[in-house]
Amino acid sequence: MSRVLVADRLATATLWGIAIAVVAVLLGIIAHFVLAAAGAGALSPSFLFGNPSDTEIGGIGPILFNSVYVLVLTLLITIPLGIAGGIYMAEYAREGRLTALIRFSQELISSVPSIVVGMFGLALFVSATRIGYTALGGSLALVVFNLPLLARLAEQAIRAVPADERHGSLALGTSRWQTIRHVVLPLAIPGIVTGIILTAGRIFGEAAALIFTSGLATPARYDFSNLDLLDARSPWSPLHPATTLSVYIWKLNSEGLGQFVRQIADGSAAVLVLMVLVFNVSARGLGRLLQRRISGA
Amino acid sequence: MSDVSVHYGAFRAVRDVALAIPPNSVTAFIGPSGCGKSTILRCFDRMNDLIPGARVSGRVLLDGEDINAPAVQAVELRRRVGLVFQRPNPFPMSIFENVVYGPRRHGVSDRRELDAIAERSLRRAALWDEVKDDLRRKSGLALSGGQQQRLCIARTIAVDPEVILMDEPASALDPIATLRIEELIAELRAEYTIVIVTHNMQQASRVSDRTAFFTMGQDRAGYLVELDDTVKIFTNPREQLTEDYISGRFG
Ligand SMILES: Nc1ncnc2c1ncn2[C@@H]1O[C@H](COP(=O)(O)OP(=O)(O)O)[C@@H](O)[C@H]1O
Numbered sequence: 001m002s003r004v005l006v007a008d009r010l011a012t013a014t015l016w017g018i019a020i021a022v023v024a025v026l027l028g029i030i031a032h033f034v035l036a037a038a039g040a041g042a043l044s045p046s047f048l049f050g051n052p053s054d055t056e057i058g059g060i061g062p063i064l065f066n067s068v069y070v071l072v073l074t075l076l077i078t079i080p081l082g083i084a085g086g087i088y089m090a091e092y093a094r095e096g097r098l099t100a101l102i103r104f105s106q107e108l109i110s111s112v113p114s115i116v117v118g119m120f121g122l123a124l125f126v127s128a129t130r131i132g133y134t135a136l137g138g139s140l141a142l143v144v145f146n147l148p149l150l151a152r153l154a155e156q157a158i159r160a161v162p163a164d165e166r167h168g169s170l171a172l173g174t175s176r177w178q179t180i181r182h183v184v185l186p187l188a189i190p191g192i193v194t195g196i197i198l199t200a201g202r203i204f205g206e207a208a209a210l211i212f213t214s215g216l217a218t219p220a221r222y223d224f225s226n227l228d229l230l231d232a233r234s235p236w237s238p239l240h241p242a243t244t245l246s247v248y249i250w251k252l253n254s255e256g257l258g259q260f261v262r263q264i265a266d267g268s269a270a271v272l273v274l275m276v277l278v279f280n281v282s283a284r285g286l287g288r289l290l291q292r293r294i295s296g297a
Numbered sequence: 298m299s300d301v302s303v304h305y306g307a308f309r310a311v312r313d314v315a316l317a318i319p320p321n322s323v324t325a326f327i328g329p330s331g332c333g334k335s336t337i338l339r340c341f342d343r344m345n346d347l348i349p350g351a352r353v354s355g356r357v358l359l360d361g362e363d364i365n366a367p368a369v370q371a372v373e374l375r376r377r378v379g380l381v382f383q384r385p386n387p388f389p390m391s392i393f394e395n396v397v398y399g400p401r402r403h404g405v406s407d408r409r410e411l412d413a414i415a416e417r418s419l420r421r422a423a424l425w426d427e428v429k430d431d432l433r434r435k436s437g438l439a440l441s442g443g444q445q446q447r448l449c450i451a452r453t454i455a456v457d458p459e460v461i462l463m464d465e466p467a468s469a470l471d472p473i474a475t476l477r478i479e480e481l482i483a484e485l486r487a488e489y490t491i492v493i494v495t496h497n498m499q500q501a502s503r504v505s506d507r508t509a510f511f512t513m514g515q516d517r518a519g520y521l522v523e524l525d526d527t528v529k530i531f532t533n534p535r536e537q538l539t540e541d542y543i544s545g546r547f548g
C-alpha cells in the first residue's frame with residue numbers, strides 16, 4: 001500500500017471513530033434520562049401536564065407551559081426581526097463599514113456567554129426598572145443572542161438564491177421589493193425555516209440567560225382562566241415570572257429539597273432532551289418538505 | 298446604440314459598439330465566447346445595472362429616447378424590453394402564476410383578465426396545449442427544460458414588451474426543444490423586435506434577418522466587426538474576420 005493510501009485509510013478510520021463516539025454519547029445521554037425517567041414513572045401524562053407537588057412526584061405542567069410560552073414569545077420577536085435583518089443584509093446593505101460593524105457585533109453577541117446576557121437582563125429589568133422577573137424579560141434576553149444568529153442564517157439562505165431567479169423577475173420590470181417578496185423569499189424559506197427551528201432548540205434548552213430574568217419561582221398551579229395580560233398572576237401575561245424547564249432542572253439539582261427531586265429532575269431532563277431532538281429532526285424534515293413543495297417535483 | 302462601451306471594474310469588456318436594430322425583425326449576435334455578446338444584450342434593458350462593478354457608457358436609444366437618461370426608470374424600461382435567459386429560470390410557483398407574474402406585479406388583478414393573458418401568452422409561446430390541463434396545479438419547475446424555456450418566453454410576452462432579448466435561449470436544450478424555440482421565434486418576429494445571442498451559426502442563419510458578428514481584440518475587449526443581412530454575412534461578408542469565423546466553424 002502506498003503511503004498516501006495508508007494515510008487516507010487512517011484518516012477515514014479516525015473520522016469514523018469520532019463519528020461513532022459522538023453518536024454513542026448522544027444516544028447515551030438520551031437513553032440515560034429516558035430510562036431513568038421511565039423507571040421513576042415520570043414519563044406519563046400526569047407528569048407532563050400535572051402540577052408540582054412536595055409529597056409525590058407530581059408534574060411539571062406549569063413549567064412546561066412556561067418553556068413553551070417563553071419560546072413562542074421569543075420567536076414572535078425574533079422571527080420577523082431576524083428575517084427583516086437577513087433581507088436587509090443580503091439585499092439592501094452596501095458592503096462597507098456599517099455591514100462590517102453589524103457582522104462583527106453579530107458574531108460577538110452570539111459568542112457572549114449567555115449567563116452574562118442574563119446578568120445584563122437582571123440589571124436592566126429586575127434592578128433598574130423594577131419590573132421584576134418576567135417571561136418578557138427572559139424572552140428579551142433570549143432575543144439578544146438568538147436574533148443575530150437567525151438574521152445571519154436568514155441572510156445566508158437569501159444569498160443562496162441564484163442570481164438568475166432574481167434577475168428573471170427584475171427583467172419583467174418588477175421592483176426590487178416585489179422580487180424579494182415573491183421570488184427570493186419563497187426560495188429562501190426552506191433554509192430560513194431550518195434556521196428558525198435550530199434557534200428554537202437553542203431557546204428551549206437555554207437556562208443561564210433565564211435564571212436572572214424570567215426567574216426561579218416555581219408556581220404550584222396556574223389559573224388559566226385569568227386572561228388579564230397585565231396581571232403578573234395570569235400565566236398568559238408576559239409579565240408573569242416564568243421558570244422554564246431548563247432553569248427548573250438547574251434549580252432541582254442545585255438546591256432541590258424533598259423526596260422526589262431526583263426523579264423529577266430526570267423526568268424533566270428526558271422531556272427537554274426529547275423536545276430538542278424533535279426540533280432538530282423536524283428542522284431537517286420540514287426544510288426538505290418545503291424544498292420539495294417549492295420545486296413542485 | 299452608439300459608442301457603447303462596458304467596463305467590469307477596470308476591465309473593458311466591450312468597446313465602441315454602434316449598431317441599429319430595425320423594428321419587427323430578428324437580429325442574431327454571433328461571435329466567440331467571451332467577446333461580450335451577453336454584455337451588449339444587457340445594455341438594451343439595463344440589466345448591467347444589477348451587476349456590481351459594471352459601467353456602461355455611450356448612448357442606447359429606444360424609439361429615439363435615451364434609455365440611460367435620468368428620467369427613464371429601469372423598471373419601466375424592462376416592461377418594454379423583455380429578456381429570456383440562457384438557463385430556463387421559471388419561478389417556484391404554478392405555471393399560471395409564472396405567466397401572470399409580471400401583469401400581477403404591474404397591478405392587473407381582475408381574474409378574467411389574468412386568465413385571458415395567461416391563455417394568450419401560452420398559446421403564443423406554443424405551450425398552451427401541453428399545459429392547459431394543469432395550469433394551476435403544476436409547478437413551473439416540474440416542466441421539462443424546453444417547456445420551461447417556452448414558459449419563460451410566455452412570461453415575457455405576458456407583459457407585452459416591444460423588444461424581446463434572448464441570450465442563447467436554446468443552448469441548454471436538446472435538438473427537438475431547440476427546434477421548437479426556433480419555430481417560435483419565427484412566429485414572434487411579426488409582432489416583436491427580437492435580438493438573439495447564439496453560439497450556433499446554423500441557428501443564426503435559420504432564424505434571423507440580420508446578423509451581427511462580434512469578436513475581441515488583443516486587449517480582450519469585444520467589438521462589433523459587422524452587422525448586415527444574415528444572407529450576406531453567411532455568403533459574402535465584407536470583413537475577412539467574419540469570413541474566417543464563419544468558414545472556420547462551418548468547414
Ligand atoms: N459579471 C461580470 N463581472 C466581471 N466580468 C464579466 C462579467 N460578465 C462578463 N464578464 C466578462 O466580460 C467579457 C464578456 O462576457 P460576456 O458578455 O458574457 O461574453 P459572451 O456572452 O460573448 O460570451 C468576458 O471577458 C467576461 O469574463
Ligand SMILES: [Mg+2]
Binds near residue numbers: 335
Ligand atoms: Mg453569453
